[in-house]
Amino acid sequence: MAKLSNETIIARLNSRFEGRFNPLEESYGLLTLETGKEDILDVLEFLKTNGELQFGYLTDITAVHYPHLPKEFAVVYHLHSLVNGVRIRIKVFLEGSYPAIPTATVLWNGANWMERETYDFFGIQFVGHPDLRRILNVDDMEVFPMRKEYPLEDPNRMDKKDYFFGR
Amino acid sequence: MSDIKLAEAPPGIQGSGFFATSLDKAIGLARANSLWPLPFATSCCGIEFMATMAATYDAGRFGMERNSFSPRQADMLMVMGTIAKKMGPVLRQVYSQMAEPRWVIAVGACASSGGIFDTYSVLQGIDEIIPVDVYVPGCPPRPEAILDGVMRLQEIVKNESLNRRQTQEYKALLEKYGFTTHG
Numbered sequence: 001m002a003k004l005s006n007e008t009i010i011a012r013l014n015s016r017f018e019g020r021f022n023p024l025e026e027s028y029g030l031l032t033l034e035t036g037k038e039d040i041l042d043v044l045e046f047l048k049t050n051g052e053l054q055f056g057y058l059t060d061i062t063a064v065h066y067p068h069l070p071k072e073f074a075v076v077y078h079l080h081s082l083v084n085g086v087r088i089r090i091k092v093f094l095e096g097s098y099p100a101i102p103t104a105t106v107l108w109n110g111a112n113w114m115e116r117e118t119y120d121f122f123g124i125q126f127v128g129h130p131d132l133r134r135i136l137n138v139d140d141m142e143v144f145p146m147r148k149e150y151p152l153e154d155p156n157r158m159d160k161k162d163y164f165f166g167r
Numbered sequence: 168m169s170d171i172k173l174a175e176a177p178p179g180i181q182g183s184g185f186f187a188t189s190l191d192k193a194i195g196l197a198r199a200n201s202l203w204p205l206p207f208a209t210s211c212c213g214i215e216f217m218a219t220m221a222a223t224y225d226a227g228r229f230g231m232e233r234n235s236f237s238p239r240q241a242d243m244l245m246v247m248g249t250i251a252k253k254m255g256p257v258l259r260q261v262y263s264q265m266a267e268p269r270w271v272i273a274v275g276a277c278a279s280s281g282g283i284f285d286t287y288s289v290l291q292g293i294d295e296i297i298p299v300d301v302y303v304p305g306c307p308p309r310p311e312a313i314l315d316g317v318m319r320l321q322e323i324v325k326n327e328s329l330n331r332r333q334t335q336e337y338k339a340l341l342e343k344y345g346f347t348t349h350g
Contacts, residue, residue, distance in 0.1 A: 138252045
């Protein structure tokens with residue numbers, strides 16, 4: 001049993017961010033919040049530095065592409081309070097083809113590579129990041145491959161046609 | 168009599184106290200039986216290669232006892248495993264550092280064609296960036312298949328003419344892959 005209930009976390013956040021965030025779900029007990037890009041740094045800093053919550057560990061930053069939503073991209077932060085044994089997930093939905101969000105490297109140095117990876121695969125601009133360039137893909141790649149806007153296979157490629165394999 | 172099989176002498180003229188053959192054949196024989204491999208192993212084919220080098224399959228029987236982890240002293244680049252596009256320049260660098268004569272074996276489906284990784288981040292066969300002499304199919308190939316590939320390469324090496332590396336065709340091949348040639 002976690003030392004900190006989800007209701008307590010929401011209550012502590014409400015004390016400072018009333019109306020500026022939105023609990024989305026508690027799938028498998030994991031509290032998921034939504035907030036805006038104006039508030040995300042304040043929320044993260046509060047969660048990290050609050051003496052009771054102590055979400056000191058940034059597990060991951062990634063993104064999701066929801067092509068059917070008006071705000072297509074969601075940047076997702078996973079935090080872990082090692083003291084309390086609780087995790088939390090925070091989503092920020094962003095508009096536009098080249099969405100931007102403030103960098104979390106001001107709070108965690110470990111956010112550096114996570115944000116580079118998220119930029120590499122989704123093209124999210126992390127404003128204020130010290131070195132925002134691709135990390136896993138080749139430098140001269142011109143696309144953001146994890147966006148859901150590409151056909152599964154290039155229809156023009158000739159090297160793997162069925163007739164080469166007797167199909 | 169020992170049952171150890173020695174390399175067969177190439178065809179030539181033999182008499183008392185002498186044996187004459189062509190320099191091509193003699194050097195080809197020496198090269199074919201002392202191919203030093205440079206293992207470039209990135210995934211499961213590399214594990215099969217480790218088995219190939221170990222006691223049961225004993226690649227040392229073919230004169231490839233010494234793995235050369237320096238490309239300068241290697242003759243045979245064995246590319247085993249998936250080569251991501253980001254790894255491509257590294258592989259080209261390794262190949263360009265090998266001294267002539269050099270040969271390349273693409274071991275397994277990934278090195279030969281990208282294999283099951285038919286995706287944006289994986290090179291669809293190393294022959295897009297370096298010339299390949301022998302392809303070994305399999306996912307991964309068994310050690311017997313890798314040894315078969317080595318023996319096929321030995322046949323190629325035995326029969327390669329000494330001036331092949333100076334020919335226009337060979338230079339054109341390297342230039343097609345973007346390698347500069349000298350002389």
